[in-house]
Amino acid sequence: MLGYRLISVESGDFETGNTTILATENGYMPWWQTKSDNFKPIDQFVRSTMSRADLDTESVEVIGLYLDNREYEMAFEGLFLELIKSGKKIKLNTSECTGMARQLKLDKETVFDYQFWPKFEAYLRDMAK
Known part of the structure; x- marks a missing residue:
């Protein structure tokens, strides 16, 4: 054995x-x-990232609602679209973020923004600088 x-x-x-x-x-x-x-690690990641990023109350409520309804694709994409829009840069593990996004198949199909993947990759690149 x-x-x-x-x-x-x-x-x-x-x-x-x-x-x-x-x-x-x-x-x-x-x-x-x-x-x-x-998807529990994704749920935990999104919740902790939201609190560290100090997003506005409405965004936190909407993303939290997606998580509560097990809509992890929407929560993850929504989180990063808010981070991109706000310009806030927080320390993240880029390979972990990319892995989660691929697990959610956001590299193939998105929910809110058809340009999500290139924006997501650019955000992670810029954040790492």
Whole structure:
């Protein structure tokens, strides 16, 4: 039997076994590169990013409503469109953001802005400077 070394518990409760564990013989795979339908990390990311970005009350309410209704594509795209519009730059992990956007398939189909992907990529590039 091939054994695996625990590398990371990404979400859940390790003690009960109700968790997403990403560990392999060959190394770590970030959760956003898995074929997971677990959107809790995206929900947490959007909520924490909204609070750090100090967005206006209306934007926070609308994005929060999308999250509450499990409309993660709309929440994620809406968050970044608000960040782009406001010009606010906050420290983000660009590969994680891109991974989440791809998991949500926003690189192929968007909800609010058909030019979202190039704007999103430009924002992440500018933010990294």
